[in-house]
Amino acid sequence: MTDTVSFGYEDVAPAEKTARVGGVFTSVASSYDLMNDAMSGGMHRLWKDRFVRRVKPRAHEQILDMAGGTGDIAFRLAASGASITVSDINPAMLEVGMERAAKRRLDGLVWSEQNAETLTFPDRFFDAYTIAFGIRNVTDIPKALREAHRVLRRGGRFYCLEFSTVTWPGFADVYDAYSHHLVPRLGQLLARDADSYRYLVESIRRFPDMPRFEGMIRDAGFVNTAVEPIMGGLVAIHSGWKI
Template identity: 80%
Template sequence: MSDTVSFGYQDVSPEEKTARVGGVFTNVAAKYDLMNDAMSGGMHRLWKDRFVAKLKPREGEQILDMAGGTGDIAFRIARSGASVTVADINPAMLEVGMDRAAKRGLDGLVWTEANAETLQFPDRFFDGYTIAFGIRNVTDIPAALREAHRVLKRGGRFFCLEFSTTEWPGFGDVYDAYSHKLVPQIGKLLANDADSYRYLIESIRRFPKMPEFKAMIAEAGFVQVRVEPIMGGLVAIHSGWKI
């Protein structure tokens, strides 16, 4: 990893990024659903449905949902009968998820504080690894991808849902204007926190484009790496297999 990493449009030390990202998600944890609605126009719910449908979780499987603190992906996976471990580096996000699970009467999920770059789980433990709208906030993305590969069983599958760069002519300019100008204002209105929302938009712009991220997944050891653009690549589902 280089001496500096991106925190939005700023270049900071890895240690500073980890601390500042932690502060962002502590600030927005209680309003996380509203944040996703603001950044996606509410469409994140449909994208998550599609994401889990592609994962095809099955009863009896062990699935790790990384950066899944608020439970959105885990709740969808749990309907299949799979056993889900929800891991997040931020305890405030986990608290929101556990509270939401209790209100839904879901008591079979495992909740654990974990850093995607240094997972505490044993080798070849999980059948599936998911991460939705979380990988761009990781300080050392290649390290997190290597850890995902390590904890998956042979034949295990990796699925990542993340904002990317749309290739639809004209649409990218419209979304850029909306996200940079309106989303921080929405954050100020809904959560009294424009800066956190501004970082989240900037982090999307600094995230690798689809071909580059696909290559990073392959470099971590995954095979049959694929990418499915949604809305021209505004969002993308990347996947790969461990053999």
């Protein structure tokens, strides 16, 4: 862990990043899904469907969905009959997810406030670990990846859905202009919070590219790692196995 970490385009102390990220998600919790629709044109729903198909959840499995506060991934996973634990460091996000689950009459989910870097679950407890659009907000990513490896059983699988680096020529420039100029305006219009959405865009730019992040997953102990780019790397599904 270095003396500073990225918070958007700023370099700050690790404790400051943790606190400021907490503030961002407390601010945007109630409008988070609305903004996901606005920013992606609704495509985030298709990406999440594809992600869960890759995970292949099965009945009676124990699955940890980390940074899953609003329940979007957990609701999809739960349809398989698997036992889902939804964890998030931010209680406001968990509150939104629990309210959404109650409206859907989904009462079988476990909700747990957790820091991805210091999970309280025992070793070798889960069959699968999922994290969607959350890993880039973790202060110490390598530590979180090691924790993911620790709580997985042998043969367990790790799946991560995250924004990445666009590699398609031309599209990268268009997306860059859109995200830097339009997304904060959407944040101001829909959530009255341009700064939080400016951070979310900047955090994508500072996140490791696909080969580098795959290397970090391997360094945490996972094998048979793979990456599946979507829309030229706009988002990517990363995976690995514990043996």
